[in-house]
Amino acid sequence: MTGGPLHLDDDALAACVSCGLCLPHCPTYRVTGREIASPRGRITAMREVEWHDAPVDASFRAAMEECVGCRGCEAACPSGVPFGSLMEHTRAALGPPPSWRRRVAEFVAYVVVLPRHRLLLACTWFVALAARLRLVPRRFGLGRISRRPLDVAVGGEPDAWLFTGCVMDAWLRDTHRAAADVMRATGARIARPGPGGDCCGALHLHAGREAEARRLAARALAAMPGTAPIVVDSAGCGAWLAEHSPRVRDFAQWCVEVGVPPLRATGTTVVVQDPCHLRHVQKAHGAVRELLAGAYSCAETGDDGLCCGAGGAYSALQPGLSGAIRDRKVAALREAAGSAPLVVASANPGCMMHLRGAGVDARHPAELIAAALAGPARTDERTDDR
Ligand code: SF4
Numbered sequence: 001m002t003g004g005p006l007h008l009d010d011d012a013l014a015a016c017v018s019c020g021l022c023l024p025h026c027p028t029y030r031v032t033g034r035e036i037a038s039p040r041g042r043i044t045a046m047r048e049v050e051w052h053d054a055p056v057d058a059s060f061r062a063a064m065e066e067c068v069g070c071r072g073c074e075a076a077c078p079s080g081v082p083f084g085s086l087m088e089h090t091r092a093a094l095g096p097p098p099s100w101r102r103r104v105a106e107f108v109a110y111v112v113v114l115p116r117h118r119l120l121l122a123c124t125w126f127v128a129l130a131a132r133l134r135l136v137p138r139r140f141g142l143g144r145i146s147r148r149p150l151d152v153a154v155g156g157e158p159d160a161w162l163f164t165g166c167v168m169d170a171w172l173r174d175t176h177r178a179a180a181d182v183m184r185a186t187g188a189r190i191a192r193p194g195p196g197g198d199c200c201g202a203l204h205l206h207a208g209r210e211a212e213a214r215r216l217a218a219r220a221l222a223a224m225p226g227t228a229p230i231v232v233d234s235a236g237c238g239a240w241l242a243e244h245s246p247r248v249r250d251f252a253q254w255c256v257e258v259g260v261p262p263l264r265a266t267g268t269t270v271v272v273q274d275p276c277h278l279r280h281v282q283k284a285h286g287a288v289r290e291l292l293a294g295a296y297s298c299a300e301t302g303d304d305g306l307c308c309g310a311g312g313a314y315s316a317l318q319p320g321l322s323g324a325i326r327d328r329k330v331a332a333l334r335e336a337a338g339s340a341p342l343v344v345a346s347a348n349p350g351c352m353m354h355l356r357g358a359g360v361d362a363r364h365p366a367e368l369i370a371a372a373l374a375g376p377a378r379t380d381e382r383t384d385d386r
């Protein structure tokens with residue numbers, strides 16, 4: 001650990017040899033071409049603050065806040081620079097944002113609402129109504145919310161837990177419904193966590209609120225006791241929870257390990273979009289393809305898994321950059337689909353909603369697999385109004 005204001009690991013900071021091999025994998029560098037918007041530029045700025053007493057000023061804060069946190073650079077780095085950890089610690093050391101409006105908004109979001117599930121659900125109805133009245137920009141991809149409760153037992157001693165989370169349970173409950181259908185079709189007895197097992201803190205971590213994130217992750221895991229696997233259908237939540245428990249499995253990973261019943265060949269081509277936390281952190285993106293291949297033809301983008309620009313609250317806080325990154329992604333998805341209608345498989349709720357905000361038909365692998373379960377053709381139960 002250095003004695004500098006960011007409290008970064010000296011060896012981690014020194015590991016970067018400035019080779020630039022990470023630059024093509026950085027979405028903010030790709031859309032801006034600015035060195036300070038690249039991983040190398042951000043590491044240089046961290047060194048200046050940590051080792052050479054440079055001020056933690058507005059430009060430094062902006063450089064750190066413009067990072068999507070995708071960790072594409074970390075996966076590409078031949079020197080093993082742990083960029084994700086450097087950025088998490090830097091954001092934690094930056095402390096609250098200077099704007100009092102943003103401080104209040106973050107306090108309400110992260111401290112008051114997200115950890116209290118009933119309050120989150122109530123706020124969700126309010127925001128959904130505002131979206132229906134066109135008071136929320138369409139770029140956020142907010143659809144209708146499901147009124148039906150999720151038909152999965154709470155607690156007990158299941159064969160597998162389905163982690164339902166906070167925002168995802170509020171906005172994408174039909175995705176959980178599809179995941180539960182597929183999990184039950186394997187013969188597994190499933191359950192979801194009881195009180196305290198909702199918010200895992202992944203969004204808090206992304207916002208630099210590391211201590212709260214750790215507390216919430218411990219609380220969520222305590223609500224799913226025993227040895228049964230914890231199945232997570234949100235790549236961002238799964239990546240964070242997997243840091244705390246070896247029982248955590250991404251939905252597709254678990255399905256491939258357990259084996260799903262025979263699927264109907266749909267004749268549909270889906271373009272696979274790899275959420276960064278599935279590809280770069282959990283490294284479970286291969287399982288998505290393996291699972292989908294039972295019913296779909298999978299097409300690949302030519303951008304080597306570049307981020308879509310969703311990134312926690314990034315699309316709200318950095319709308320310009322986020323939109324530019326998404327434009328690149330959508331172009332790559334359309335190119336991969338060719339003349340076929342564009343259907344995208346995305347295993348992360350944030351990416352799904354972000355892509356839907358650009359008019360893309362993005363679906364979770366659980367929805368795609370549930371629709372392909374053999375037997376009578378299923379009615380599409382999604383209730384969003386895209
Ligand atoms: S982070 Fe890694 S890939 Fe990027 S410039 Fe430094 S050493 Fe090279």
Ligand code: SF4
Pocket residue numbers: 025026027028029037038039042066067068069070071072073074083
């Ligand atoms: S985490 Fe993503 S956005 Fe941030 S520097 Fe690395 S590649 Fe760029």
